[in-house]
């Protein structure tokens with residue numbers, strides 16, 4: 001693809017423009033203004049985030065990508081209220097985030113189900129914690145288990161489930177409290193490629209059916225393009241907003257779109273941003289040349 005072909009493939013077609021316009025006409029649900037994070041401690045401090053600024057609209061699917069160490073997890077932990085910012089503010093429906101809250105659901109990479117509770121009790125947990133009676137919590141958990149196709153496993157324990165099933169339960173557990181935002185930090189990274197593809201399609205299916213905004217961190221550019229309305233690209237050392245990219249692909253998404261010019265152009269654009277040389281002083285050192293081990297007498301290349 002020439003640069004010109006890439007540029008024109010990045011222009012969304014009219015139906016995608018119209019959908020993105022409808023999305024931007026919805027209320028802003030999350031506004032992040034000048035967010036900084038400085039880790040202090042023994043030795044020198046680390047500036048993880050510097051002046052992060054963006055906003056998401058209700059029912060948007062926003063992915064966040066960037067090189068390792070650019071502060072993606074730090075950012076989502078601040079949005080979850082698990083970490084305090086050093087400066088700036090994140091506002092959910094206009095209210096500053098100062099700690100965890102039930103209007104934010106979370107799904108992380110590690111399987112975070114309680115191993116000593118059954119699948120159904122895991123899903124009920126959030127409701128019971130916020131004061132819903134056990135029978136009502138059980139009724140709602142039953143509905144969610146139907147929705148995620150795991151009713152037959154209601155009385156099973158997490159160790160009896162596959163990785164994909166565990167993450168489906170984790171998603172149901174996060175959504176049962178009807179959060180405004182679902183925060184996902186590499187939720188499918190530990191799954192094999194086939195299960196991961198099924199989980200992506202499955203997540204889009206749920207997202208379509210309920211009123212929730214998704215913020216999804218991933219290392220996988222194909223995953224980001226397949227899922228997102230827009231992709232926030234961060235640069236490292238310290239993490240800064242590099243670009244917000246509108247994904248020029250129609251919905252519903254399908255695996256066949258991976259072959260399209262728009263998909264390939266978006267991936268090329270993301271790769272050029274993420275692998276661009278940085279002028280930062282904290283740039284990674286090249287690996288030193290490695291000597292052969294003393295007992296290696298021939299070469300393999």
Ligand SMILES: Nc1ncnc2c1ncn2[C@@H]1O[C@H](COP(=O)(O)OP(=O)(O)OP(=O)(O)O)[C@@H](O)[C@H]1O
Pocket residue numbers: 039040041046047048066067068069070071072073074075
């Ligand atoms: N608790 C902490 N104390 C000190 N430094 C930290 C802490 N947590 C993260 N950092 C530093 O902040 C920077 C951003 O880390 P973070 O884990 O948010 O990046 P990331 O983009 O999620 O990385 P990865 O893609 O590898 O998961 C890194 O330089 C990291 O070493």
